Amino acid sequence: TPHICSLSPGGPDHIQDLDRAGGIPAVMKTLAAHSLLDTGCLTATGKNLADNLSSVEIKDGAVIRPVSDPYHVQGGLAVLFGNLAPDGCVVKQSAVVEEMMTHQGPARVFDTEEAATEAILGGKINAGDVVVIRYEGPAGGPGMREMLTPTSAIAGMGLGAACALITDGRFSGGTKGACIGHVSPEAANGGPIAMINENDIIRIDIPTKTIELMVPEDEIRERQARWVKPEPKIKTGYMARYARQVSSAAQGAIIE
Template sequence: MKSEAVKVGPDRAPHRSLFFATGICRESLERPLIGIASAFSDLVPGHIEMRNLERFIERGIEAAGGTPFVFGVPAICDGIAMGHEGMRFSLPSRDVIADGIEAVVQGHALDGIVFLTNCDKITPGMLMAAARLNIPAIFVTAGPMLAGHYQKRRLSFVRDTFEAAGRYHKGEITLEELHELEMEACPGAGSCQGLYTANTMACLTETMGMSLPFCGTAPAVLAEKKRIAYQSGKRIVELVRENITPRKIMTTSALRNAIVMDLALGGSTNTVLHLLALAKELENGAINLNTFDELSRKVPHLVMLRPAGDLFMEDLHFAGGIPAVLSTLGELIEDNPTVSGKSIREIQQSVRFIDREVIRSLDNPHSVEGGIAVLYGSLAPEGSVVKQSAVDPEMRVFKGKAVCFSSEEEAMQAITAGKIQKGSVIVIRYEGPKGGPGMREMLAPTSAIVGMGLSKDVALITDGRFSGGTRGPCIGHISPEAFEGGPIALIKDGDEILIDIPQRKIELLVDEAELQKRKESFVPPPPRYTRGLLARYAKLARPTHQGASMA
């Protein structure tokens, strides 16, 4: 066992003494030492019940003959960080999480690890750590929140807070109604109820085989989640004894399966960044941005959860969860091992119930193409990403005149003040990985556009990114970014922009000679940060089409 480096032999008496100081006995020290990387936080609704899950994981580890050690991992709630300076720290925190876990596990020579996670950047950061460390590992995602309820209708976080704020600015609801919605939209523990980034990543983690069946969808408050935590604790000890490591599970097939699932569910565009960053950690050059587009043309969109539709994560769970979607996808999914000990094919064959009102069959999809599309063109030579499953069919081809802003705040002020005209393409630039820095999510402006009734009249493009809650014709991850002199930096108010999702095009309709003239006079703005995490991220971050990590 790896832990023998800190517990075996007379020269390790000092090390053993320090372990005994934690309260464990000699017998416990002779067992596999299992870390529980817990992202518990009182600040993050998706993480507030993790103390209970820690207990059940510990019970499982002890029952299987291991010795558990809980240690903390930082967590940011993207919903709370949204729309202000704090969002710049969210994506960089992914690298901080991976680095911190690597340091703790290597520093203490742990034999295996349970990743207790849930929300937006924590799960991908932990996946990156698992790939880098390559010691036996298993994931427990803490589960989605139940729907809120208000006057006989179900509520979700994005639609009934961010979009409701836009409806208030438009005059459709009163301030009192807005306050009632904000009180009821998030009724308790769990990640936000729709197919936003946290829940998408939980589903993809299960699909890749890194968590037990149904872990990705089981709601946070159910006893089922505690049982999954207990079984995961038991299973990690077996994984250590069997020497089953993450790189034996997170193969090219596993990553392709995750992309297929993402497309079938209509998941968050953030998963593009996260899967590309994970592929980088795995040293897997077979997965790139074009993989998403290749598979998107083959994989139908089968599930319509919020924000694109009206269903919730709880509906997907009770419809059969990820195993039911895997079964439905059939041969579009490749066989692969999983931490459960069952292969993907065995999980597919074990399914006994599928609710076809929630999970459509292959011959009756919502769309013949997957939920995400990758667009290229003169405006995005290295690619851009759109959640096409959340775009109205009428807006999948759109030509409009640019209205340019150099920050999210500038755009938000114009939108809420009613200054955006129909037929506009809102351009938000200098929000990329280096220019932001931190590649902020644009949920506030996109939700305001929907709330103010403009989602069929205007588009939004950015070198930043979008929340999983975004819907409408919103194209993000435009690469190269403005700070690096990409074409998005050269746009002027009034320039015509063509967005053609079916043809995978995004074009700046400006004469090449004029663009060259603008490029010659381009001067990037000074860096916003010269010290600390964001300065380091701006210096080291890869471009979006490579995952935007510092690795």
């Protein structure tokens, strides 16, 4: 599915521009005209999608581009796989600058969001680094916190086009740059992200949908054998139960 509407922070327009151009219904009508939506499905209005969209107008073709002239041929999100994320991870590729679509650099490893933010704001992260924030996934957080603070800090320190960030946590829609989240399996469940050592080389290749820890597989297996699951951050109450029972982000982070 092509990327036909690009809003801030990944693009030039804002939500009010989209509203003026016809809103989400206009985006849907553009896609439906190319059989990219099932217009026969029934909706909450009691009518099918085709009926709902019949009177919709696309009022600004510069904001909502035609499918023949998209911002990007592929959609805004990409799912990457590799030995660092065997079950996948997610990046908003539409907000990644061209020079960071492929990147290789040393890992800077942090076990909490707060530790990473302190290092970024303290000037301890350099251009080319790959910031790794782990134990922030559904079970490890617990709750899979939003990593907006460190990503904003990277941008604020002028490193948004020079550093990547990888986490088993999640992001908001306001994130831009090479920020890769939902790494699965997560660190708290012994995923490969827990085996990364400081200064290990990580390779990210968004066009080929791959993410790799450039460490020999036998070394990764040795690290896994030595790994000890950390004590849970919360040991009583609902959040402790949630941490014990929640599934991987790759399965929707649901209570099992």
